[in-house]
Amino acid sequence: MRQTWGNLQTVQPIVVKMLMNSMKKQRVAHAYLFEGPKGTGKLEMSIHFAKSLFCTEGLQYEPCQQCSNCKRIESGNHPDIFLVTPDGLSIKKQQIQQLQEEFTKTGVESKKKLYIIEHADKMTVNAANSLLKFLEEPHAETVAILLTEQSHQLLNTIISRCQMLTFRPLPRAQLIEKLVEKENIPSLAAVAAQLTNDLGEAEALCHDDWFAQARDLVIKLYETLNTASNQTLLFIHEQWMKHFDDKEKLQIGLDILLLIYKDTLYVQLGEKEKVVFHDQVSLLQHLSLQQSGKRISNAMANILETKKRINANVNTQLLFEQLVLRLQEG
Ligand SMILES: [Zn+2]
Structure with a gap:
């Protein structure tokens, strides 16, 4: 252009x-x-x-x-x-x-x-x-x-x-608009724009297969936690930890996980226009019925706490398992 x-x-x-x-x-x-x-x-x-x-x-x-x-x-x-x-x-x-x-x-x-x-x-x-x-x-x-x-x-x-x-950072809506103009996938652009306000960085994320898979895995984890919680630990061992295999990657995974919980809250509040995972609204709607607002905000607090502790912690897998158990308990 x-x-x-x-x-x-x-x-x-x-x-x-x-x-x-x-x-x-x-x-x-x-x-x-x-x-x-x-x-x-x-x-x-x-x-x-x-x-x-x-x-x-x-x-x-x-x-x-x-x-x-x-x-x-x-x-x-x-x-x-x-x-x-x-x-x-x-x-x-x-x-x-x-x-x-x-x-x-x-x-x-x-x-x-x-x-x-x-x-x-x-x-x-x-x-x-x-x-x-x-x-x-x-x-x-x-x-x-x-x-x-x-x-x-x-x-x-x-x-x-x-x-x-x-120079002011690009407003998020405009950042997404620009990413979509450049033919990036809208569902990825929406998540990328939450993680950075740098157009170049956001675009690199949209082109990164690892990032696309990370988004899919977060959706899968969220779904498993809420529909088949007895399989969550298996899912973590077999898929999650292989993908998020260092602290930096796990931080990104947690950031995306936080977004999907926030989305659940938006769906409950009827503020669908704020939802980031806009292609998952029906799943979010379905699962939001089973969760109280308090449970969701507890989950978000636990994710933030894990993010804080990750860098000081040697065993990230254990830390993540503890988080998942808390998310299951609600
Ligand atoms: Zn000229």
Whole structure:
């Protein structure tokens, strides 16, 4: 899908409005700080903004995506646009110095230059101080865009020289919509969107066979617990523990299990629109009749308690068996 300001606006309306205004009023700042959680499209926004500033054919600040500037920005080959990313764990002073050297030359093709520093909070103290000097003496037509998930780790003196724009996580309904637009299976998208609000991560889950099987196993466990509880331990030994064979995987299993209990509660409350396992509503409805609200909230509390204890516990299988016995007792 071709990226447009319109598309970006559905996800980050305030940021897009500010950037568009700065272009319309010809008051593009010398330095921006894009801050917000992972997966909120900060780099994507930077690239689109760069294209808008450099595009030679665009209309109404919408980059054409066809001209040589747009194409080279897309492929990361524009001589006047620089992207700095951490070298290993940090961004080093040398990297900022290299950047400064590039900026003492005039732009290869015009006077305009733009640089993006990804994970700007990972700058070493020396790097940050070098950058600070650089920001203090802005060159006429340069634009800096600093990206961070942790703005509180940046020097205040840097923050104060930037226009800060905050990126919000994608609302869940929109995340699901985007996943389905990209042809992911709706029933998987709904669960994935509960586990992460990062579109990329959610998409990876939707493409992961392990995740699809995990969802099926949770439904099966839930059904077995409520219809054939004497077979639950057998099911755990033969299927469950083989699939959730380390702590990290078991945590995901517990997260999904928690969702199905929450769904049962929603069904009881008549709030079907909130149900995540929307293809299982008839099963949920049927099983919700046998369970009191108190039993369901006890189950949820027990699952949360197990999640807490998992990392400290050596024998996860035993811990999980204890949980299952509690879930059976209600
Ligand atoms: Zn263009």
